[in-house]
Amino acid sequence: MADRSAGDGTVGKALEVLDRVAAFGRPVRFTELLEDSPYPKATLYRFVQTLTNQGMLSYDSERQTYAMGIRLVRLAHVAWRQSSLAPMARPHLDALAEEVGETVHLAQLDHAQVLYVDKRNASRPVEMYSSAGKVGPAYCTGVGKVMLAYLDEAVLAPILEQQSFHRFTEHTLTDAEALKAELRAIRQIGYGFDREEHEPGIICVAVPILTAGGRALGALSVTSTTERNSLAGLEKRVSRIQQAARSIAQVSRDWGFPDQHSSNRQVETN
């Protein structure tokens, strides 16, 4: 797992603990956290105490477990409104979903992961949060690959380094070379597929949402199953999806959406 916290002192370390709790995805005991923690017991203990006091974690005293705190939901609400494409993209997502009648995803890149910021489910009304905030691997999803394809070489390289390339299905790309070739292909044609690389039977087309400068702000995808549809079938939708992507890019430009997110001015790692 990435060391995002490197060089950010106490605050970075505490936030790393938050991530670890989140990674469990379920309430977790102190000892479980301690097991794969780089910190000694007393130190970890204090972090967890502090985070709990702060409402970033919540403590279930009966079961002696820690879970993610409710304060995060409040903070994320603001984050989602001001740092994601979702609010601006909403009408375009709605229209696209209605027309194509399939599941539509809007995603952005966070660190080296795909973060889904909005979703339309063909059938049922939106399931809140079940999608917004969800993360997935970048190298084996349509939206992920499409966003990676438009990253600067300098930014891409370290991301590829630290990828673990887990083989989810028999179609998963399992090494950096194969992925690089795929990214070149995506840049050629301007869109990409997920050929059952993440889940068997699940396919999708994805297009990037590009700034005037050619950087990918996010990506848009239409997902289907091999039963209902084919890659060729999805490909027919590409121009419609690209139209939506352009509209979203346009609104984001009008609203003056930042071209570069969380510019990491590197602090000496020492």
Next chain:
Amino acid sequence: MADRSAGDGTVGKALEVLDRVAAFGRPVRFTELLEDSPYPKATLYRFVQTLTNQGMLSYDSERQTYAMGIRLVRLAHVAWRQSSLAPMARPHLDALAEEVGETVHLAQLDHAQVLYVDKRNASRPVEMYSSAGKVGPAYCTGVGKVMLAYLDEAVLAPILEQQSFHRFTEHTLTDAEALKAELRAIRQIGYGFDREEHEPGIICVAVPILTAGGRALGALSVTSTTERNSLAGLEKRVSRIQQAARSIAQVSRDWGFPDQHSSNRQVETN
């Protein structure tokens, strides 16, 4: 504004900065933050740097503004799933919303504020996050008052202390005494109203979601307008809403939802 960070060292201070950025609700310049900051320039600067490096804030280098970072969305997704009533309440919310045909809210208490964790909008499909993660004042909303009513005196007192009692409408309760009387009335009948106390023309009934021990886990409300409905009209729905609240309480018991959230073992403030 409350000093949640009291006594939590560097991490607490940094998180307080996060809250301040969130409070602006829009991208904010460094100087704006500095204005009402208790920290000197260099110190605040380092906090903001660290938080940005950590993805908790994002920096727009063109406009030189900070916004809430996208990492929060990822973390909150987990928080919402594991520390909110929303996932368990979903089917009951759906059913209730369908039956009453009005806007339905599910809320919990965070610190001294109402935090909406889910919502059903009678007319249009759900607006994501526009509701989950939103906060409101506890003293002048139906859900807020109902939850306050079932709080222990010891917990309630300090919350009432630090309330500012802003007068939103001519019906807003504007002092602790009036509120206390209202809370007694709510405990008597087991539900409460919002009588246009927050927004003119907007009324609601709210019921608490109670644990076996009589503590309020959250609250459920049905909202309407004075044009479409009346308090008496809403009151007719109470038993149906209470039924939903009991169902949710039941599921939460079955799932072993913690009875006490983020138990604040007080650290000496010194």
Next chain:
DNA sequence: AAACCGAGTTTCAAATAATGGAACTCAAAT
């Protein structure tokens, strides 16, 4: 053109807080 300004950034010694090994508590298991 030179001086000024103010937002943003860096520096560094002093002040403060974090660290972690070890000791302690307490409930459950033997």
Next chain:
DNA sequence: ATTTGAGTTCCATTATTTGAAACTCGGTTT
């Protein structure tokens, strides 16, 4: 009654944070 182990506290050492002051660098005023 004793052991075990999770959770918690202690405190001298160590490392980080702190913040006044100095610096940078566009842009503006004299």
